[in-house]
Amino acid sequence: MQEIVVISGKGGTGKTSVLSGLASLGPGKVLADCDVDAADLHLIMHPSVQKRHEFISGELAHIDPDVCTDCGICREYCRFDAIDESFRVWEQSCEGCALCLHVCPSGAVRMEPRFNGYWYISETRFGTMVHAALLPGAENSGKLVTTVRTEAREIAEQNGIDLILTDGSPGIGCPVIASLSRASLALIVAEPTLAAVGDLKRVQELTAYFGIPSGIVLNKADINESLSGEIEDFAREKGLPLFGRIPYTEGITRAQIEGLSVTEYDPDGLGAHMRGIWEGIRENLETESASSSGAREEPTS
């Protein structure tokens, strides 16, 4: 089983467009959208939802106003400022730690399971897709990412499918860390801007720490040739394969508007780039699996 996780550090470099372009190619696969708080892959894949599951994770404190004596002890102890002056729990700040439950002298606090969103199993023209939608402002995105990936892996195993394509989140925090454990390849989509080069270096430091083999796709490559050169130097220095250079093109946006993968929208232009990238990845995965070391497992919060 091989899983390619598309990440970028900086947002908006083209993760979902690149992933959709690759989804059109190669062998049978399961798709996983792990950008759970701003999932967009479904806008290209048009999934037909087969099953919807509630995502319940963590807890939320509730204070019963009839039992509460307004003593204020919970407010003193809560380190997340999650309890307001009238002793209501502020959902966005409550971490569900239950300290208030333990310190309340009147037994006014109860902990309840927290409903954070949904995850789905769907069918698409490129294969089964597991995706999710975190409720606005909700917590536990890392756990939802783990849920989506675990399910995608099970579906792949049950159906004898050897490839999972996973769309990751921007950043380097909880959801990104959760998307990397056991990945065969972190495909980092970079763009030649000062900000994105800085972000690329941070996200590469992360994949290196977890021992996840990584490679780069350079998007919007002709926006700034000198920074593109810097990214190529960086790739060489870190021993990262550069799988392709995609020029800045309106085609990426046009494909989105048409609801098509970039390979479907522009088979000769963008499609040719995608085929080149896919070939590079395929060769890389073959070499990597020949000398497989097994990535480090990491717990996620």
Place this chain on the structure above:
Amino acid sequence: MRIAIASGKGGTGKTTVAVNLACYLQGLDREVTLVDCDVEEPNCHFFLPPEWDFQQAHNMPVPQIDHEACQGEACLQCARECRFNALIWMVNHIMTFPELCHGCGLCSHICPEGAIGETTRETGIMRCGRGQGIQLCSGSLNVREAMAPPLINRLKTFAPERETVILDAPPGTSCPAVAAIHDADFVVLVAEPTPFGLHDFKLSVDVLKQLGLPFGLVINRDGMGDDSLLDYAEREGISVLARLPHSREAARAYSTGGILIDEIPEFFRQYQNMTQMIQAAQKA
């Protein structure tokens, strides 16, 4: 006044808007603090190369177990009650997993033997400095750390309060974004006129409605896609604060860390308009 710059989707231009708005307001002789709350990938400093004059580590509390005093297997209350699995019984002792700890203090509180104290560990740094006359405060989460919100919350109290505070939020709609924007007086949502942009904009609107915060829309790279974002804003009665044109010139200036209001006159006019609309919304 605290103005947060946010977006559901990444890479829509939050940092560009935050930096250019800060520069515009600074040009009006306002005292501006810009707080870079995107601690996973902080980028404001690329545009306002500051002289950093102050730096402080951000520390999170983590449990420290006195194994002599611990009752061990006879108790295990800490391991049972920790909601984050940050304490686990390992054969003959309690082991802590600092990366999973939320620093809530529950274990120290409930340990009947008083065997759990606290120590701290560094999860990031906060820096302050000045660039182009603007006070910039920037947080940077250490690579490998999962939890951005505590650093974001701390950074916001660390930044000097001024007449105008601009908060550059991380992308998304979950806890890091909420931590950055929840106490703002006004939120500028930056979105691109594309299907992904529209979809993620709607998610952001949901969050802001839940938080009860006033907000407006800045359409960035206007003209790159279609009209569905503008149509949606009009239908929903969301005020459009600015339409920043899609241009290769702007993209190139951005790529090298340029300030667009200095380089392209049309951008200056757009920020002027944006500022007037934010002020009008505040008075209303």
